Amino acid sequence: MRAEAADAPISAADAVRASVSYDQLRIFDGSLYWLETRPDAGGAATLMRWRPGEGTRDAGPANFHIGSAVHAYGGGSFAVVDGNLWCVGEGGLYRRRRGGDELELISPGVMGDLVVGAGELLAVRESEQGDELVAVALTGPLQVRVLAESAGFFGAPRPGPAFLAWSWWSERDMPWDACELWVAPYESGGGIGDPVRVAGGADESAVEPRWGPDGALYFMSDRSGWWNLFRWNGQEAQAVVPVAGECVAEPWELGYASYDFLDDGRIVMAVQQGPRHRLLLVDPSGAATSVELPYTSIKPYVAAHGTAVALIASSPTAAPQVALAHLTADGPRLEVLARSEHTRLAGRAVSTPTELRVRVADDREVLALVYPPTGAGPGWRAPVIVRAHPGPTASCLLRLDWQAQFFTSRGFAVVDVDYLGSTGYGRAFRESLYGRWGVDDVDDCRAVAEHLLVTGRAVPGGVFIRGASAGGYTALHAATQDGPFAAATAISAIVDPDRWATTVPRFQRAHALRLRGGAGRVHADAIRRPVLLVHGTVDAVAAVDDARDLAAQLTRRGLPHELLLLDGVGHYVATSGHAGAALEAELAHYRSWMGEAGGDPGCYTAAAGS
Template sequence: MESSPQLGRAVVMSWRPGSPSGVRRAERDDASVGSRLHAYGGMPYALLPSGTAEVDASTAQITGDTVRTDTKHDYGDLARFAEELLCVREDHRGDELVAIDVATMGSRVLRSTGGFLASPRGRAGRLAWVHWDREVMPWDSCEVWAADYRPGGQLGEPMRVAGGPGESAFQPTWAEDGALYFMSDRSGWWNLYRWHHGRTQPVAPMEAECAAAPWESGYANYALLPGGRIGMTVQHGPQHGLVVVELNGEVRPVEVPYTFIKPFLAAVGDRIALIGASPTRSQEIVLVATDGSNELDVIRPGTWAIDEHASVSVPEVLRVGSTGGEVTALLYPPASGLAPAPLIVRAHSGPTYGVDYRLDWEVQFFTARGFAVADVDYRGSTGYGRAFRQALDGRWGTVDVEDCRNAALHLIATGRARAGAVFISGASAGGYAALRAVCEDGPFSLAVARSAIVDPNRWTVTAPRFQRPHAAALTHPKAKVVPQEIRRPVLLIHGDSDDIAPIDDVIALAGGLANGRLLRLDGVGHYLSGAALTVALEAELDAYMAVLNDSAG
């Protein structure tokens, strides 16, 4: 999948050995490919004998040469199994796992639930899938199921392979020998497991996250290689790596020039295809050798070319003491190299996500203008195990704010940041943290909240169906941001077509602020890009400069 700025849409690309660039597979010139299944989407295309089946981003329906749908559902999680297309579809009542006959276009519902389904995976008369209840998030409680199934038939008696209360299991994949692999955090860390003949065994136990929190369907943090070997991502905090699990169980690191690897691994022969990036390399698609040579074959270079003479700010990984122990931050110094510098502390979105240790042009926009930027992996972030991830439950807007505040105070105390010139910003859940941070005394002179959540308690109703349990787990009686509690200037930036965090609460908050401004972006959704992002960044810079100029005066 590739988002094409030139076309203004997302398309399916293919690559063949010897080809200097990708070949666009999408034959339709007007539609963008993308799924909105479970609000965040996942796997919007599948390869079929007669071409591709794709989800039209505007209609949420499947379209293709031999497969089309026309129902009131959102489709996604497409996967081919023999002569059928397997997929998941969603409406307000719940999810259905559907099989579509490629020849006749007839469809059959194999499984339905008021909760959620994902990852249908078939092989040799067996089908696996993932299920979680509507009252939980998949990173808290999620189950892997399996049943006998042959295309054109019905499911056999389902069996729960893994997962349940207190365990998050997902990413099922069948091996040639009939074993089923999956990720589980039963040890406190997402590690790889193997289920065969009714027995489950850990494949490569370690105190590291080997999977990403399943915000989208179709993630693949591992790939099965020939000869029983396995390629797998390993995450320690913000740092991502790649390993190969050998047949004898040895875990061998593979040297790659990336600090960030997207959860979309694939096997191409005995090589691993991945999307990688670093603070000095934009995202690129590469084939990585697994024979010990560490050879890379870049098959799709990054869309952003970096001038070798350009001054790119490279972050330092910091461990900062906070109320609940240490937290991690990425500190990007200003291009000028001057210290102490004005500082922007950024709270990442999610909040069950983490900082991206890769080239970020929004960060570079500010470091090029004399600001330092600190991205904070506050409590609740992914990459540090289950206990750390759940430390924010019931304490949203408190412990995350403590961690951001303590990171700022540490940088002031060590001479990296200038007191009185420290700001906090964030988008979505990060925007909520930014607003809560200026509801109390502290180092922050201004907050910038983009696409922010304002009232977590109301968000349990207004959020997409997928994320309502998240809001319920995180919130508490005093979670709402109210204007009279805000003690510093605020810039609110919000799209009026945001269906993740509706703008109504933001409008109400802005109306009660004595020192606040709302930049309303017409026709813009939850995620800002293109012209809308440019406008937002310029407005954010202007807000910072106004504070700096006032203090200088």
């Protein structure tokens, strides 16, 4: 298959096909494992394995989707010990014996955060009534044993020397708001003893416990205002190294590993500051040094392999890849184990971003990543798509996004906004959107758009806003205002926060309750701009009926809109088999409302590049 011409627009099919994602990078039996998801394969995750001297290969199981639905967002969905694969998928927990092909159902139920230790498999099991910490012996009768249960939530069961550590948060909290870390005596085959709380509380999030080679318990806590690394020696917890950055990702999923221990005694961890990630090495004295890598985005799956570290990382010119960084005395040496490659996009010029900082009310600063039209010169002027990220505790990602390049290759500029509530700016910033959702996030996106208009970058009448999930709610409320946006696209959008709080999975109910109270429900009669609604028919996070109801109300009022329902698609449209159709619909939507640009953003690109 030949490559596309360097100046040809990127097709939706190619943008989707190139959007491969990697997740859950872990080490078992001396091998690296991860899940690889390809949208053009229907979004199913494939287990991959890399072993020194053998390279990378598909590790199966065939025709089986490994994926956890625990806490709605999953995580920690497989483990390997002595060649036996333990994994979760539709139906429950399964085992595949070494050398075999058949999967054996061990236990039904919704499970995740699988970890092996003390001769057992430990996991979190969820029901509508609450969570359980469970254990299964690796040999002998395969019976699931309940270690603890709660109406709240468990995470990170981590066995150590005669102890078990875990995290817990109540049904009234999210783990990034109030999460506690507990430790109790534990023996394989038995129960747990009297637990002791190590850290966490109403105003502290303590996450990612991990036993160190020194026998101490390490964890991340945001008691300083940033998630930083701490060490508990059985008596007290002390900071390992203070960093003005987030040393852990916001815990939407179970099984995250933002740090690990190298064989030479150093600790390696990923740190986020704004939209950028970097890798930090901490020596036993607490001194920290940065590792110079060609990456700006690192997923929360850091896995030490001797004195090397495996990462899922990317940059504005490199799509996500699995890499092994050998930390030598002469500097890091990279070995790429897997990368997203698509022949038709080989050698393509891509748009790379610049950081934009805009002052808003209360002398606060909003950061945005501005991707100019591909090939545009320094004086570019173009139609602009402002993107409100989902979450809203997520953040802009400084990495190659082929679906953004789909638009920049057609003359649009794409602008990602780290609005109030985003991660990467400390706890206070993250919490500030509570009760202000649909207000301050909209204001931040609007301020960035207005700045681009005032400075002559954006074309009047050609500025749009789009968002997915919580970002879709932001985009819809932006469409209720006069101002810079000519039209809005809302994908998998939340429409009514009050109703959402009753329909959302139990994990996120506390989030819904804390966020609401700002702009409230999106009312059809308040919408002043054309909207495109894109929604999967089996979305388990944002009910499709809300999108249908809003579209019906807009129809009755004669207000311009479109509704694209994607049959069989869940909450993640961008990684589904229908992602291409969604991109084409979004492009057509913007072109139909281009205003001054007359439906042809390319005329501005040509002027900008001259």
